[in-house]
Amino acid sequence: MITLYDLAFEEDRRPSPFCWRAKFSLAHKGLDYTDVPMGFTEKEKIAFADSRTVPVIKDGEKPVKDSWAIAVYLDDMYPEKLLLKSEMGRSYARFINGWADTVINAALFPLIVGDLYDRVRPEDKPYFAESRGARLGTKDFTAFQERAREKGLATLRTALEPARRALREQKFLSGAEAAYPDYILAGSFMWPRTISPLELLDADDPVHAWRERMLDLFDGMARKAKTA
Amino acid sequence: MITLYDLAFEEDRRPSPFCWRAKFSLAHKGLDYTDVPMGFTEKEKIAFADSRTVPVIKDGEKPVKDSWAIAVYLDDMYPEKLLLKSEMGRSYARFINGWADTVINAALFPLIVGDLYDRVRPEDKPYFAESRGARLGTKDFTAFQERAREKGLATLRTALEPARRALREQKFLSGAEAAYPDYILAGSFMWPRTISPLELLDADDPVHAWRERMLDLFDGMARKAKTA
Numbered sequence: 355m356i357t358l359y360d361l362a363f364e365e366d367r368r369p370s371p372f373c374w375r376a377k378f379s380l381a382h383k384g385l386d387y388t389d390v391p392m393g394f395t396e397k398e399k400i401a402f403a404d405s406r407t408v409p410v411i412k413d414g415e416k417p418v419k420d421s422w423a424i425a426v427y428l429d430d431m432y433p434e435k436l437l438l439k440s441e442m443g444r445s446y447a448r449f450i451n452g453w454a455d456t457v458i459n460a461a462l463f464p465l466i467v468g469d470l471y472d473r474v475r476p477e478d479k480p481y482f483a484e485s486r487g488a489r490l491g492t493k494d495f496t497a498f499q500e501r502a503r504e505k506g507l508a509t510l511r512t513a514l515e516p517a518r519r520a521l522r523e524q525k526f527l528s529g530a531e532a533a534y535p536d537y538i539l540a541g542s543f544m545w546p547r548t549i550s551p552l553e554l555l556d557a558d559d560p561v562h563a564w565r566e567r568m569l570d571l572f573d574g575m576a577r578k579a580k581t582a
Numbered sequence: 583m584i585t586l587y588d589l590a591f592e593e594d595r596r597p598s599p600f601c602w603r604a605k606f607s608l609a610h611k612g613l614d615y616t617d618v619p620m621g622f623t624e625k626e627k628i629a630f631a632d633s634r635t636v637p638v639i640k641d642g643e644k645p646v647k648d649s650w651a652i653a654v655y656l657d658d659m660y661p662e663k664l665l666l667k668s669e670m671g672r673s674y675a676r677f678i679n680g681w682a683d684t685v686i687n688a689a690l691f692p693l694i695v696g697d698l699y700d701r702v703r704p705e706d707k708p709y710f711a712e713s714r715g716a717r718l719g720t721k722d723f724t725a726f727q728e729r730a731r732e733k734g735l736a737t738l739r740t741a742l743e744p745a746r747r748a749l750r751e752q753k754f755l756s757g758a759e760a761a762y763p764d765y766i767l768a769g770s771f772m773w774p775r776t777i778s779p780l781e782l783l784d785a786d787d788p789v790h791a792w793r794e795r796m797l798d799l800f801d802g803m804a805r806k807a808k809t810a
Contacts, residue, residue: 439670441757445748446674449755449763452747453681456740512684519680520673527677529669535677 355388356380357412359400362391363473367580369548371459374541374576375421376409379534381572383432387411394478421541422451425534437534450527450535453516458542461510462554464490468499469550469582503552510554514561521560525567532571540568544576551582583616584608585640587628590619591701595808597776599687602769602804603649604637607762609800611660615639622706649769650679653762665762678755678763681744686770689738690782692718696727697778697810731780738782742789749788753795760799768796772804779810 358380361370368374368391380387392399392408403410403417410419411427418427425437425447438444467486474482487493517539520527527535543565546552555562569577586608589598596602596619608615620627620636631638631645638647639655646655653665653675666672695714702710715721745767748755755763771793774780783790797805 440668442667442671442674442761445752445755445757445763446670446677448748448751449674449678449744452744456743456747515684516677516680519684520676523676524673527673529673533670535673 355414356385357388357390359390359392359408359410359412361408362393362475363470363549364475365473365580366391367473367548367582369470369473369545370408371454371541371545372407372421373409374544375534375537376411376424377575378537378540378571379425379428379437380411381575382437382533382537383428383435385428385432393475394481422448437537439528439533443528443533443535446528447534447538450538454538454542457513458510458539459545461506461513462542462546464502465499465506465510465552465554466546466550467502468496469546469552471495473549473582507554511556511559514559517564518560521564526564532568536564536568540565540576543568544579547576547581548579549582583642584613585616585618587618587620587636587638587640589636590621590703591698591706591777592703593701593808594619595701595776595810597698597701597773598636599682599769599773600635600649601637602772603762603765604639604652605803606765606768606799607653607656607665608639609803610665610761610765611656611663613656613660621703622709650676665765667756667761671756671761671763674756675762675766678766682766682770685741686738686767687773689734689741690770690774692730693727693734693738693780693782694774694778695730696724697774697780699723701777701810735782739784739787742787745792746788749792754792760796764792764796768793768804771796772807775809776807777810 358376360368360373363369390399397406400408400410403419405419409421409424410417411424413431418424429437438447467490471479471482483493486495490498492498517527524530526532527539546554555565586604588596588601591597618627625634628636628638631647633647637649637652638645639652641659646652657665666675695718699707699710711721718726720726745755752758754760755767774782783793
């Protein structure tokens, strides 16, 4: 039996892009799991895994922390539907992981930081304000977000160009069917979707059509998640 | 018998990043070929392939234009050492193709446009000045390059971060051995190497060590190419 520790905001919203990588991975394998929501400051819930961040899973007695380690672990233990598929697939996923973290999530964060703050659980607001305030040099997240959106939306859309080119040629980043590279980028899009009303993509963008397909997977798992 | 049409600058320098993709691909397969250097304005040499840009190959009587089409063609016809390996490999290569074209080559071009112009064949200089001048809004390529280098080198190094993260974990972008994703990025680095003295990478950058490995492949094929 698998337990997943998932970051929760107010009204049980689940924005963490890293936790979504794990949720898509578990769904890809068809594995059931018990969901444990936790706030930013409930670090004691995942102390057993020697982790301070989610996602963390517990498979029987085995703790696994970090989204990448979870994907690798699941492929090792449940090899029937591989997430990474091959050495090339693992290399591709590694590249997309770095790209999503350093380019896409970095472009998204300033656009939604005010919306994130508004929907953080009340007891987690001081933690969020301190940690994100230090990173941005301000705690006025609404004003910061407002300014960032002037140019930041165009920056994000430009940054998506490599994905857009691939998605003009094929249904998913991984080919005819979705696999871990798709789950990484889909996780990035679940981050704004669950906490912000901001629309990021033009309706005729191939990335938009792909995002719809990702929302449809696994009986609409991601589409059913609470949105802003 | 295969013939490759390769863009040539003064003193037989060969900077085209797209032609390097084809040269690495042919070397990966262990295929011999006849090299036909051509300048920007010798379009008549490749008219038989209905192309206005290189690389173009002619395999027996069969013309193939465009670096991506050449990689796909070579894998179809000579499947022994695959460049793309699998559906995930082809998807990965497609993504890296888009990333190299829209991010890496776009970041490199302003840094080396003056050096490129200086080393274009005299008879091709008017063509280069017209086409690149229209793109940049100036024909003073030396001054443009000078200004671009102030911030552009840092931009390039930041843009390489997804590759850097992958190369901290594995020898090549494709895993333990090089394949088409590596040849795409290596082609991008051959562009400055052959025409500019500018050093782009810190010596302790994992991308630097990878570039050295790429220069060593196939008996130092790329290392032997004439540099600036």
